[in-house]
Amino acid sequence: MGILKSLSAAGASTVMHGLIPAEELRTKAGKVSSETGSPVSFAAADLRDPAAIRDMVAEVVAQHGRIDILCNNAGVQYVAPVKDFPEDKWNAVIDVILNSTFHASKAALPHMLKQGWGRIVNTGSMHALVASPYKSAWVEIRFGCTTQHSM
Numbered sequence: 001m002g003i004l005k006s007l008s009a010a011g012a013s014t015v016m017h018g019l020i021p022a023e024e025l026r027t028k029a030g031k032v033s034s035e036t037g038s039p040v041s042f043a044a045a046d047l048r049d050p051a052a053i054r055d056m057v058a059e060v061v062a063q064h065g066r067i068d069i070l071c072n073n074a075g076v077q078y079v080a081p082v083k084d085f086p087e088d089k090w091n092a093v094i095d096v097i098l099n100s101t102f103h104a105s106k107a108a109l110p111h112m113l114k115q116g117w118g119r120i121v122n123t124g125s126m127h128a129l130v131a132s133p134y135k136s137a138w139v140e141i142r143f144g145c146t147t148q149h150s151m
Helices: 002-009 022-036 050-064 087-115 136-143
Strands: 014-017 040-043 069-072 119-122 148-150
Touching: 002 014, 002 022, 002 069, 014 022, 014 050, 022 040, 040 050, 050 087, 069 087, 087 119
Parallel strands: 014 040, 069 119
Antiparallel strands: 119 148
């Protein structure tokens, strides 16, 4: 939430996404907007669903007329030794952390190219540098998503 607050405090119109119920998201967006004095809206999308991600990006562009900065910062975690790691949990982690980064970037990029400017920032975590036991999905994914891409 720090990135969103910083951009909002600098005067940017921001859109918050979260892996929480829409009502909680609405409340958090309102709180940040009150704190920063800039408009903060929210978008709910299932980040495991590429079509929902495309729709979310299209909704942001329709609402704001453009998309200048995309911060891919979503994360979920499941902790278990590899031998006990359920495949559905593995796939959910991969979909949210890795695949959604690709799909959101792919959806935003044409708008950024058309407007002649944009930035895509993919965040990592401390696990990009130091692994933790039983977090194989998180560590594997986050290690590969720690670069900043510009156009």
